[in-house]
Amino acid sequence: MTNYDYDVLYLGSGHAAFDGAPLLTAQGKKVAFVEKEKVGGTCPNWGCNAKILLEAPVEVQRQIRASDGVIAGDGSIDWSKNQAHKRSVIDGLPNALQGMLEDAGVEYLFGDGKFLDPHTIQVGDKTVTADKVVIATGMHSHRLDIEGKELMHDSRDFLALAKMPESMVVIGSGYIAMESASMAHAAGADVTVIMRGDQALKSFSKEYSDRLVAKMEADGIEFKKATQTESVQQKSDGLLVKTNHGDIQTKWVLDATGRVPNTEGIGLDEIGVAYDEHGIQVNDHLQTSIDNIYAAGDVLAKKQPKLTPTATFESQYLAGLFNGDDKAIDYPAIATTVFTSPRIAQAGVTVAEAKAHPDDYKIVEKDVMGDWYRLVDYETEGSITLIYNQQQQLVGATEISEHAEDVINALLPAIEFGYTPAQLQRLVTIFPSIGYSAFGELG
Ligand SMILES: Cc1cc2nc3c(=O)[nH]c(=O)nc-3n(C[C@H](O)[C@H](O)[C@H](O)COP(=O)(O)OP(=O)(O)OC[C@H]3O[C@@H](n4cnc5c(N)ncnc54)[C@H](O)[C@@H]3O)c2cc1C
Ligand SMILES: NC(=O)c1ccc[n+]([C@@H]2O[C@H](COP(=O)([O-])OP(=O)(O)OC[C@H]3O[C@@H](n4cnc5c(N)ncnc54)[C@H](O)[C@@H]3O)[C@@H](O)[C@H]2O)c1
Numbered sequence: 001m002t003n004y005d006y007d008v009l010y011l012g013s014g015h016a017a018f019d020g021a022p023l024l025t026a027q028g029k030k031v032a033f034v035e036k037e038k039v040g041g042t043c044p045n046w047g048c049n050a051k052i053l054l055e056a057p058v059e060v061q062r063q064i065r066a067s068d069g070v071i072a073g074d075g076s077i078d079w080s081k082n083q084a085h086k087r088s089v090i091d092g093l094p095n096a097l098q099g100m101l102e103d104a105g106v107e108y109l110f111g112d113g114k115f116l117d118p119h120t121i122q123v124g125d126k127t128v129t130a131d132k133v134v135i136a137t138g139m140h141s142h143r144l145d146i147e148g149k150e151l152m153h154d155s156r157d158f159l160a161l162a163k164m165p166e167s168m169v170v171i172g173s174g175y176i177a178m179e180s181a182s183m184a185h186a187a188g189a190d191v192t193v194i195m196r197g198d199q200a201l202k203s204f205s206k207e208y209s210d211r212l213v214a215k216m217e218a219d220g221i222e223f224k225k226a227t228q229t230e231s232v233q234q235k236s237d238g239l240l241v242k243t244n245h246g247d248i249q250t251k252w253v254l255d256a257t258g259r260v261p262n263t264e265g266i267g268l269d270e271i272g273v274a275y276d277e278h279g280i281q282v283n284d285h286l287q288t289s290i291d292n293i294y295a296a297g298d299v300l301a302k303k304q305p306k307l308t309p310t311a312t313f314e315s316q317y318l319a320g321l322f323n324g325d326d327k328a329i330d331y332p333a334i335a336t337t338v339f340t341s342p343r344i345a346q347a348g349v350t351v352a353e354a355k356a357h358p359d360d361y362k363i364v365e366k367d368v369m370g371d372w373y374r375l376v377d378y379e380t381e382g383s384i385t386l387i388y389n390q391q392q393q394l395v396g397a398t399e400i401s402e403h404a405e406d407v408i409n410a411l412l413p414a415i416e417f418g419y420t421p422a423q424l425q426r427l428v429t430i431f432p433s434i435g436y437s438a439f440g441e442l443g
Contacts (some may be wrong), residue, residue, distance in 0.1 A: 276301060376432070
């Protein structure tokens with residue numbers, strides 16, 4: 001038997017790696033992460049955690065302004081203090097994570113990792129070997145290849161902004177574009193969003209994403225639909241964004257045109273791991289075209305949403321597989337939300353899927369403002385769409401409201417486990433609460 005340095009080596013140290021690794025060391029396996037930047041990867045440092053800290057005051061501001069004087073003040077956001085608070089919470093996470101994982105027996109190897117052969121990885125000027133390798137290298141920002149691209153910024157820059165500029169152009173209308181536009185506007189910037197097509201947030205219901213755009217427009221954000229960005233030019237008083245529908249003067253440009261899997265420069269072509277522009281191709285055991293090499297997280301080519309909880313699920317699945325549980329991966333319903341005001345959240349069968357199969361699904365739409373509880377924190381509008389199968393079980397739900405993420409989280413067990421009406425009746429939840437309100441919608 002060959003003696004390798006490690007039983008399992010992860011390329012990357014994000015959620016796709018660190019959520020499963022301790023399950024392996026607990027079974028006596030020798031495990032290491034190769035990391036070229038910050039321990040923990042995108043989510044804690046440049047993604048979810050950083051974003052939600054900066055976003056939290058937006059909801060407070062909304063409540064203050066909607067309360068019509070019940071809460072005093074105008075709810076202005078001091079972005080610089082907001083940044084300082086964010087840093088005070090997240091700056092210690094990489095060290096804390098590293099300490100926790102090292103205590104669990106995982107080793108860290110810092111440097112750029114690259115395959116030399118299926119079992120050998122070069123890390124800086126060192127080489128290490130492993131029985132199994134998991135590619136968990138994540139994604140990086142896509143950048144538009146146009147004149148003036150060096151004048152534009154990505155989501156990392158946005159989340160690190162020390163001072164909010166007085167105006168901002170956001171290119172794109174996916175998750176990152178919509179969340180950043182919402183935060184920048186709430187912090188006082190004059191925001192214009194340039195949309196390539198005419199629907200924002202394509203993975204959500206068109207009706208709800210149109211409603212979100214309409215609400216953001218009513219709040220003062222400008223949307224330019226079906227518009228191509230042609231160039232960005234430096235002027236003495238700021239930047240000039242040229243589009244096929246006119247010019248926009250601004251102080252700052254966010255290129256939020258998507259994210260690209262990190263498949264380049266890690267030796268995949270040399271050793272023959274199959275991948276395409278969507279990521280690394282795997283079978284139903286997350287195994288790549290090379291037997292001992294697996295992949296997990298954002299770098300995978302997959303139809304499931306590229307989110308932290310998806311990466312966690314895959315990481316834990318692989319740990320189970322390497323510990324001897326040989327079943328194929330079976331993805332559950334995955335809940336997702338966009339952290340705008342209002343939010344849109346969904347899980348299970350989507351509205352588009354249900355509409356495409358009217359014989360299989362029944363769609364029920366409700367105005368959630370019929371529930372008095374939504375008025376407690378001054379909500380003004382919201383709807384939920386519930387999707388049932390032929391057996392009257394809830395198989396999907398999507399909501400637009402300030403509490404959409406909590407409602408969909410509350411309903412997720414019913415969707416995933418197919419609760420019957422009799423089982424739902426046995427759920428005695430806390431009243432008054434969003435969870436109670438969520439189940440009330442099923443009645
Ligand atoms: C702005 C933003 C906001 C987001 N908000 C949310 C949210 O609210 N909720 C949510 O669920 N998801 C959110 N996401 C998505 C979430 O961050 C990702 O789904 C998650 O981080 C994926 O984890 P991962 O481990 O696959 O990849 P990553 O966390 O990206 O980790 C990959 C790691 O691999 C390292 N690496 C890459 N190449 C090499 C190499 N050659 N050698 C060594 N190391 C390498 C990288 O440095 C990185 O640390 C957000 C993403 C962004 C960008
Ligand atoms: N709340 C969350 O859970 C959250 C938040 C942020 C990011 N994420 C994850 O991060 C990933 C990336 O998010 P994202 O917003 O970067 O990607 P996205 O795919 O959601 O949006 C990309 C946007 O860029 C536009 N676009 C693409 N190419 C373009 C071009 N050439 N010109 C103009 N516009 C173009 C698209 O039309 C789309 O509006 C997503 O997979 C998402 O799962 C999740």
